[in-house]
Amino acid sequence: MFPFVFKIENKKMLFIGGGKVAERKILSLFSFSKPFIKIVAPQITKTLKNLCNDNKIEWKKETFVQKKEFLSFDYIFICTDKREINEKAADFFISFQKEINICDNKEKSTFFMPAVTKFENAMLAVTTSGSDPAYAKKIKNLIEKTLSE
């Protein structure tokens, strides 16, 4: 594992599932940059619907099925509340060497979302590589608080 910093401005990101976890990740991405984001899910949160209405993201209102068109995305975030669906989707994208982040499967994920925050001239990302995400959040909050004092 290595904590690279990627330019994501013109990248295409696919979200499978648009619930609370997807919403948190999308807001986190948007607080740094403006990638192209498309969600495939039968239902999405109110906040995500608002982003759609403002043309900030796109929403395909359907359950996920494996399609070649999804292979044009650079990063795939798999965040449904159904473990078997997540796993099947993950295997599909892995077979095409895609970068994938799965909300409930750190073993199969090829990248993780760190706990992040932004300062005027710096950004902070804390990760435990999946071993304790709540701890990553705690350290981030602690450093954020200390630096803003």
Ligand SMILES: C[C@@]1(CC(=O)O)c2cc3[nH]c(cc4nc(cc5[nH]c(cc(n2)[C@H]1CCC(=O)O)[C@@](C)(CC(=O)O)[C@@H]5CCC(=O)O)C(CC(=O)O)=C4CCC(=O)O)c(CCC(=O)O)c3CC(=O)O
């Ligand atoms: C592997 C990873 C994959 C990924 O999602 O990228 C992953 C996986 C899982 N998280 C779980 C639980 C929680 N995750 C959070 C919070 C965050 N989780 C984030 C990242 C990651 N989470 C990646 C590893 C990153 C790392 O370790 O460094 C953060 C840092 C970034 C973000 O998501 O934006 C964000 C904080 C953002 C912030 O506020 O700054 C909280 C706390 C809370 O929500 O307040 C809880 C409740 C914890 C508790 O209660 O103990 C579960 C169990 C689910 C279940 O039980 O069903 C799994 C699944 C598993 O472990 O397999």
Ligand SMILES: NC(=O)C1=CN([C@@H]2O[C@H](COP(=O)(O)OP(=O)(O)OC[C@H]3O[C@@H](n4cnc5c(N)ncnc54)[C@H](O)[C@@H]3O)[C@@H](O)[C@H]2O)C=CC1
């Ligand atoms: N990575 C992390 O930080 C965390 C991960 N989790 C995991 O994330 C999972 C999802 O959590 P929430 O977002 O809170 O759930 P949620 O219930 O809010 O959202 C689930 C989303 O999946 C969609 N969905 C369901 N079946 C689908 C299908 N076949 N195709 C496409 N979309 C489908 C739903 O329409 C909805 O948009 C949890 O089950 C848990 O395992 C939970 C907490 C933190």
